[in-house]
Amino acid sequence: MAERGINATSVSEIAAEAELANGTFYLYFKDKSEIVAAVCQAVTLAMHNEMSSMRLSLEGASARVSFGTQQFIEIAAAEPTWGRLLMSAFTEFEAIKDDISRYMRLDVALGVEQGCFTEPVDEFVIDTLLAILRAGVRSRLDGASTVVGARAAEYHLRVLGMSAEDAHRVRLETDKVVERQANK
Amino acid sequence: MAERGINATSVSEIAAEAELANGTFYLYFKDKSEIVAAVCQAVTLAMHNEMSSMRLSLEGASARVSFGTQQFIEIAAAEPTWGRLLMSAFTEFEAIKDDISRYMRLDVALGVEQGCFTEPVDEFVIDTLLAILRAGVRSRLDGASTVVGARAAEYHLRVLGMSAEDAHRVRLETDKVVERQANK
DNA sequence: TCCAAAAATGAGAGGTATCGCATAATGAGA
DNA sequence: TCTCATTATGCGATACCTCTCATTTTTGGA
Numbered sequence: 001m002a003e004r005g006i007n008a009t010s011v012s013e014i015a016a017e018a019e020l021a022n023g024t025f026y027l028y029f030k031d032k033s034e035i036v037a038a039v040c041q042a043v044t045l046a047m048h049n050e051m052s053s054m055r056l057s058l059e060g061a062s063a064r065v066s067f068g069t070q071q072f073i074e075i076a077a078a079e080p081t082w083g084r085l086l087m088s089a090f091t092e093f094e095a096i097k098d099d100i101s102r103y104m105r106l107d108v109a110l111g112v113e114q115g116c117f118t119e120p121v122d123e124f125v126i127d128t129l130l131a132i133l134r135a136g137v138r139s140r141l142d143g144a145s146t147v148v149g150a151r152a153a154e155y156h157l158r159v160l161g162m163s164a165e166d167a168h169r170v171r172l173e174t175d176k177v178v179e180r181q182a183n184k
Numbered sequence: 185m186a187e188r189g190i191n192a193t194s195v196s197e198i199a200a201e202a203e204l205a206n207g208t209f210y211l212y213f214k215d216k217s218e219i220v221a222a223v224c225q226a227v228t229l230a231m232h233n234e235m236s237s238m239r240l241s242l243e244g245a246s247a248r249v250s251f252g253t254q255q256f257i258e259i260a261a262a263e264p265t266w267g268r269l270l271m272s273a274f275t276e277f278e279a280i281k282d283d284i285s286r287y288m289r290l291d292v293a294l295g296v297e298q299g300c301f302t303e304p305v306d307e308f309v310i311d312t313l314l315a316i317l318r319a320g321v322r323s324r325l326d327g328a329s330t331v332v333g334a335r336a337a338e339y340h341l342r343v344l345g346m347s348a349e350d351a352h353r354v355r356l357e358t359d360k361v362v363e364r365q366a367n368k
Numbered sequence: 369t370c371c372a373a374a375a376a377t378g379a380g381a382g383g384t385a386t387c388g389c390a391t392a393a394t395g396a397g398a
Numbered sequence: 399t400c401t402c403a404t405t406a407t408g409c410g411a412t413a414c415c416t417c418t419c420a421t422t423t424t425t426g427g428a
Contacts, residue, residue, distance in 0.1 A: 010414080010415060010416085011415080011416065011417085012414095012415080012416090020376070020377090021376065021377045021378060022377085022378070022416090022417090023376075023377060023378065023379090023417080023418080023419085024375075024376050024377070025417095026416095026417065026418080027374095027375070027376075031416080031417070032416070032417090090275075091275040118348060123323070124319070124320075124323050124328065124332055124335060127319040127322070127323060128316050128319050128336075128339055130319075131315035131316055131318060131319040132312055132315055132316070132343075134315060135308070135311040135312050135314075135315040136308075138311070139307070139308050139311060144308065148308055151308060152312070155312055155343045158342040158343055158345075159316075159339050159342055159343065161342075161348045162348075163347050163348075164302060164345045164346075164347075194382080194383060194384085195383080195384065195385085196382090196383080196384090204407095204408070204409090205408065205409050205410060206384090206385090206409085206410075207385085207386080207387085207408075207409060207410065207411095208407075208408050208409070209385095210384095210385065210386075211406090211407065211408075215384080215385070216384070216385090369428100370427105370428085371425105371426105371427100371428095372425105372426105372427100373424105373425085373426095373427105374423100374424080374425075374426100375422105375423080375424070375425085376421100376422080376423070376424085377419105377420105377421080377422070377423085378419100378420105378421095378422105379418105379419095379420095379421105380417105380418085380419095381416105381417090381418085381419105382415100382416090382417095382418105383414100383415075383416075383417100384413105384414085384415075384416105385412100385413090385414090385415100386411105386412080386413080386414105387410105387411095387412085387413105388409105388410105388411100389408105389409085389410100390407100390408080390409075391406100391407080391408075391409090392405100392406080392407070392408090393404100393405085393406070393407085394403105394404080394405075394406085395402100395403100395404090395405105396401105396402100396403095396404105397400105397401090397402100398399100398400085398401080
């Protein structure tokens with residue numbers, strides 16, 4: 001599915017791979033989209049694990065948001081096959097939203113507590129941040145440079161209420177950390 | 185298609201309505217998605233026309249962006265059938281992006297000229313603004329109040345480099361105009 | 369050994385997109 | 399005005415797909 005695309009992978013193929021008949025597939029998944037969601041959940045979990053230790057080492061919530069955003073985009077770009085799969089699942093399935101936003105929510109809430117974000121943590125801010133993240137990943141997969149990750153990170157901070165200058169400063173500071181992570 | 189949904193409308197039905205055979209459909213559209221894009225293009229054009237006179241009466245680019253964003257969301261919410269159609273087309277088809285962003289581009293460029301926006305007008309800002317707009321429409325269609333329109337407008341201005349306070353001020357000022365448009 | 373529940377099956381209904389072929393429209397030259 | 403090659407338009411059988419459902423097979427506790 002990751003290699004040939006979602007549409008090019010038929011349910012019959014999946015069933016055959018599992019040595020089951022076509023119809024049996026539907027006993028385990030409501031429809032084709034549900035298995036895609038399940039795969040994406042695993043992918044996002046792996047992505048979060050890959051960056052969690054470094055993310056948690058950052059004290060400031062704004063730095064965490066900045067780092068998380070850039071890193072998510074870079075990881076997705078480093079594995080375009082999975083990145084693309086994730087993108088196609090992003091809008092089609094509600095379920096995936098929760099998985100991707102889980103850590104984002106925590107960081108944003110922390111930022112409000114720390115006083116660096118003025119925006120309340122509700123469904124709509126999260127949706128907005130996710131939308132920006134998605135735009136960043138898409139752009140990066142389409143060939144844009146690493147700069148889009150940095151910009152997406154700054155946009156996140158701006159939406160959360162930080163001034164353009166502060167957002168820029170925070171993002172510059174996380175660049176070292178992003179660099180360090182890239183060399184791992 | 186608007187009434188029963190995209191998926192519930194089969195190509196054969198469309199062809200039958202046009203009094204043509206199934207296969208003939210594909211002489212006019214590459215695939216089903218292409219006719220959806222064409223329909224959406226017409227819808228967005230109608231939406232822009234509906235608000236263009238009021239939008240152009242605003243002098244400041246930031247006010248135009250704020251008004252345009254809120255108004256787009258409200259129009260889409262007022263005609264949920266078309267709004268939903270638009271949303272499903274939004275991510276699936278590149279073509280629709282250009283139609284929706286056409287006027288946004290002009291307003292943002294004007295804002296840079298007027299000095300109220302610091303962000304360069306490139307593909308990625310536009311993608312980001314569109315992503316936020318989309319999140320707003322979706323949220324509104326899912327039952328959120330008119331507040332999401334206002335918030336989406338402020339987020340737009342923040343991403344474009346305005347401080348949270350300035351963005352808020354501009355948005356409050358456009359509220360009267362939005363009100364006036366709603367009563368038309 | 370029996371049998372109800374659980375698991376699996378595959379035919380079939382309805383969909384999308386393709387393709388080779390048939391027919392209609394066009395327009396340049398005699 | 400007629401002819402006819404060329405191009406545009408239309409057709410429907412076909413391959414392959416998704417999802418449903420009546421039916422059959424398997425399983426494991428009594």
